[in-house]
């Protein structure tokens with residue numbers, strides 16, 4: 214059999230070689246013909262590897278993309294303000310200078326208004342699909358984006374945060390009870406922390422948005438909580454978008470061939486029903502949350518004819534989905550860093566318990582929570598070391614000229630993607646000394662706000678497209694840490710095995726990974 218095959222190959226050797234050339238040569242030419250794109254424009258570029266572009270790990274999958282971005286950042290940061298890169302065959306730009314990052318994200322916003330995420334949505338003819346997802350600022354552009362931002366900013370305004378805090382306290386009590394049930398006896402108990410955090414984040418967001426208990430920390434008898442299940446399903450669907458973006462880098466016409474839904478119909482239907490049930494519950498119980506939640510606020514608007522039923526669900530659902538993974542990632546990492554560093558944990562507990570002694574009741578008031586500096590610094594240090602958004606990407610919306618060195622500039626064409634390497638800024642030793650260590654005290658010398666203004670520190674992005682949920686996210690994370698650290702000591706254990714390196718696929722922390730930590734009641 215083998216000999217016959219060999220004989221046939223030898224017989225048709227030249228024909229086979231010819232056939233391979235006919236098939237492979239055009240593919241090779243298609244994938245590499247524009248690898249001199251930046252050279253022609255006079256911009257230095259990170260040398261692309263044949264076919265693989267500047268980031269071989271996209272195909273070899275040997276490490277996370279962010280490490281390759283970091284290598285390029287370190288190589289070019291002293292030589293110019295930006296460098297040409299190739300995402301597979303697609304020419305893109307990487308910013309390696311803080312002031313240029315400021316220009317792209319903020320002062321020259323009108324030319325870089327679109328994020329990569331909303332340009333994908335824009336390309337997919339969104340009017341037919343994903344009506345609910347279109348209520349999110351994250352996925353929209355132009356006038357719809359402005360309207361979405363205005364609605365969500367109003368619902369999550371600073372003045373309403375106190376209400377969210379009051380609602381969130383119920384989830385914190387449930388979190389404590391949940392942990393107390395696990396930590397019976399004097400021995401430390403191993404708790405799967407990713408699961409714990411997901412349950413808490415879903416509960417806290419649900420009560421702040423819909424004003425009802427999601428049951429993720431209370432109804433634990435059921436095998437799977439449906440609210441959590443649907444939330445996870447939707448966030449997984451949203452991250453699968455990355456695979457489509459890869460394909461579109463090789464074949465830009467791909468979007469037209471294969472439009473797909475960002476969030477499945479089943480998830481949409483679940484949240485429509487959930488919102489109706491929550492409204493029913495508000496009516497029956499004469500508004501259990503006393504009009505403090507986002508749904509009640511938006512319902513008022515619907516009542517005066519300013520919002521459709523569809524938009525009502527869309528805003529609530531996307532507020533949950535836009536922040537769920539980020540909160541889970543940041544909170545899991547903070548607990549992990551605190552568990553690893555007993556000195557920081559003890560110092561934080563000390564600050565919390567000392568301040569709590571001066572409080573009138575057993576819980577912090579909203580005002581006191583806002584004044585806990587060391588707690589803020591611990592969370593910011595997590596977001597520096599493990600930012601949930603590791604690079605901000607903008608699409609050039611109109612051709613414009615960008616100065617990339619003292620005397621040189623380049624024309625950036627419409628549609629070009631520009632990457633701001635957030636992770637690399639956060640790990641640059643010239644900006645943060647000992648960049649790989651967890652040192653919350655570093656913000657005692659330079660306040661996080663000042664670093665954010667310099668665009669050296671971008672945990673929540675910057676400019677008109679910065680994070681809309683930053684205040685509520687900080688509030689939810691701080692409430693959870695207070696609830697845990699004042700009642701439990703946490704430690705890493707043999708089962709914790711958790712590398713600080715993000716997995717090959719993970720955009721955020723790979724939340725499918727498990728993180729086991731030891732909890733002990735104090």
Ligand code: HEM
Nearest residue numbers: 350351535536539540543602605673674678680681682686
């Ligand atoms: C720890 C938690 C969070 C972190 C670290 C975080 C981080 C970020 C970052 C870095 C961006 C900017 C992305 C870019 O410039 O490309 C962003 C945008 C956004 N975030 Fe968050 N986020 C968090 C929580 C939330 C929450 C809870 C919500 C929902 C209420 C939310 C809603 C949004 C929206 C809607 C945008 C897009 C804004 C726009 O394009 O106009 N985020 N977030």
